[in-house]
Amino acid sequence: EAQVTQNPRYLITVTGKKLTVTCSQNMNHEYMSWYRQDPGLGLRQIYYSMNVEVTDKGDVPEGYKVSRKEKRNFPLILESPSPNQTSLYFCASSLIQGINQPQHFGDGTRLSIL
């Protein structure tokens, strides 16, 4: 089954404790992206990647890192999480590098930073 898989689905952690949210897709998609969703603000793009070893900042990259060492994986790294990063996070992927293809979303990861 074609899908985007995020892990974990839920995480409660404390300020300053490094964490990684994994994202994997099995559709051979070039484009992958991370979004955060906050009430009243909609989906905001954190980082995106057009292919292996190619990443770029979205609208809200501060406090996050990403890597794209393999085509299928695009982990989101919070080196020193803070409470303002408490949010619902979505990973998404799409075919080819152009942004004229629909995004396929994972099920989301709800992070709470205490």
Next chain:
Amino acid sequence: ILNVEQSPQSLHVQEGDSTNFTCSFPSSNFYALHWYRWETAKSPEALFVMTLNGDEKKKGRISATLNTKEGYSYLYIKGSQPEDSATYLCAFNSGAGSYQLTFGKGTKLSVIP
């Protein structure tokens, strides 16, 4: 940060009514406009990706139009059903070397049986 506006923010309609809502985006540069349907506790699902001025797309009772010159897209739902209740998101890419996708805040539709 590009400004993508959706209106209304929310609306309630009776089952069987037809409805429409708007996505506005900068008209100066345009590459693609996406529409997604997002049900509570699920992930967004793609409805349409539109790239050409004047484009019209249809999927069942849902259709969308695109006017890139004036910077807006309409989403129409004909004969709304309770299962249409969801938040509808649009997302815009300006092209010009950017692969960033900017989402609007969405229109939350509630269909009353």
